[in-house]
Amino acid sequence: MARRKKVYEGKAKILYEGPEPGTLVQYFKDDATAFNAEKTATIEGKGVLNNRLSEFFMNGLAQIGVPTHFIKRINMREQLIRSVEIIPLEIIVRNFAAGSLSTRLGLAEGTALPRPIVEFCFKDDGLGDPLVSEEHILAFGWATQQDLDDMIALSLRVNDFLSGVMLGVGIKLVDFKIEIGRIWENDFQRLVVADEISPDSCRLWDIETGQKLDKDVFRRDLGSLSDAYTEVARRLGVLPSNVTHTTKPTLIN
Template sequence: MARRRQIYEGKAKVLFEGPEPGTLVQYFKDDATAFNNQKKGTITGKGVLNNRISEYLMLRLAEIGVPTHFIRRLNMREQLVREVEIIPIEVVVRNIAAGSLSKRFGIQDGTVLPRSIVEYYYKSDELGDPMVTEEHITAFGWASIQDLDEIMSLSLRVNDYLSGLFLGIGLKLVDFKLEFGRVYDDQTDEMTLVLADEISPDNCRLWDVKTNDRLDKDRFRRDMGGVEEAYQEVARRLGILPEGGPRDMPGPSTVQ
C-alpha cells in the first residue's frame, strides 16, 4: 500500500490524507518548540504520550457533548481525525497567572485569578501569534459573532471539565490553548464548530497540587530538565502510560 500524501507539517504534528474522504491521519512528532519556534529540540517519546493523552481527553470531552475532530487512535503515534477548516485563532483559557500573563501585568506566577480569563491570539509564527480582540476577529472575517459566542461557551465548558478531571489526579490546570475548526454536518446541511488540534502537556500548563512542580512543556522552555519524565507522569496519573514506556515507530515514513 502506497504512502499517503502529506497535507501539512506543523511544529508538533504532521497531517496526511486519510483513508476516507473528509478524514486526515494526524501524526505526533517528538519535536518540541517554544517562544514562537525560536527554541527547538526533541522530547523523546513525546509524540507517543501526547497521542494517548489527547485521545483520552478528547474522548472524555465528547462524552459531555463537546464536539471534536477526533475519530479514533490508529496506533501509538497516529490518530484518525475529521478534516476541518481551522479558524486561525488560538483560544487561551487562564485560571492561574503564569507565562506571558505574569510578564504583561507584573503578576506573580501562581496567583489564582479572580475568574477564568479567555484570550484570543492570531495564529501566525511570522507575526509572533499576536493577541487580538473580538473586534479584530470579526472585522477580518476569521469568525462571526455567533462563532465567538460558541467558542467562548465551549472553551469555558472544557475548562470546567478539565479542571475537575486534573484536580482529581493531583494537578492544577493553570492555563491551556484550544483550537477550533469548521466541519460540514450532513444532518443539518451546515458548517458546525468542533474542537480540533490536541490537548496535551504541550499546550496545557499542569502543576502538581502539593509541590507546584511543572509537568508540562515549561520544563523544556525553561531548561528545567526532566521533560520526558514530566509527560510520562501526566500519562501515568491518567492511567494511560503505554506498557513498556513510550516506544514505537521511528517516524512519519511508516504512515501507510
C-alpha cells in the same frame, strides 16, 4: 494503515490524507519547540505520549457532549480525525496567572484569577501568534459574533472538564490553549475542538509541590520533559501505575 499524501506539517504534528473523504491522519512527532521555534529539540517518546493523552482528553470531551475532530487512535503515533476548516485563532483559557499574562499585567505566577479568562491569538507563526481582541476578529472576518459566542462557550466547557480531571489526580490546570474548527454538513456549520490537547498545550502544576508537568519544563530547562509528560500520563491511567519514567512509553489500550 498506509501512509498517504502529506497535507500539512507543523512544529509538533504532520497531517496526511485520510482513508476516506473528509478524514485526515494526524501524526505526532517527537519534536519540541519553544519561543516560536527559536528553541528546538527531539524528545524521544514525546509524540507517543501526546497522541495517547490527546486521545484520552478528546474521548472524555465526547462523553460529556463536547464535539471534537477526533475519530480514533490508529497506532502509537497516529490518530484518525475529521478534516475541519480551522478558524485562524488560538483560544487560551487561563485560571491562574502565568507566562505572558504575568508579564503583561505584572501578576505573580500562580495568582488565582477572579474567574477563567478567555483570550484569543491570531494564528501566524511569522508574527508570533499575536494577542487579538474580539473587535479584531470581527473586523477581519476571522469569525462571526455567533462563532465567538460558541467558541467561548466551548472553551469554558473544556476548561471545566480538564480542571476536574486534573484536580482528581493532584494537578492544577493553570491554563491551556485549543483550536476550533468548522465542520460543514450541507449548509449547516458545526464548531468542534480540533488540533490536540496535551501537556504541549496546557500548563500543569502539581498541587502539592508546584512542580511543572508541561512544556515549561523544556522552555525553562527545569529537567526532563519526558519525565514530566510520563508522570501526567501515569496519573491519568494512560500508563501503568508502576512506571516512573520511560523514553519509549508502553501504553494501555
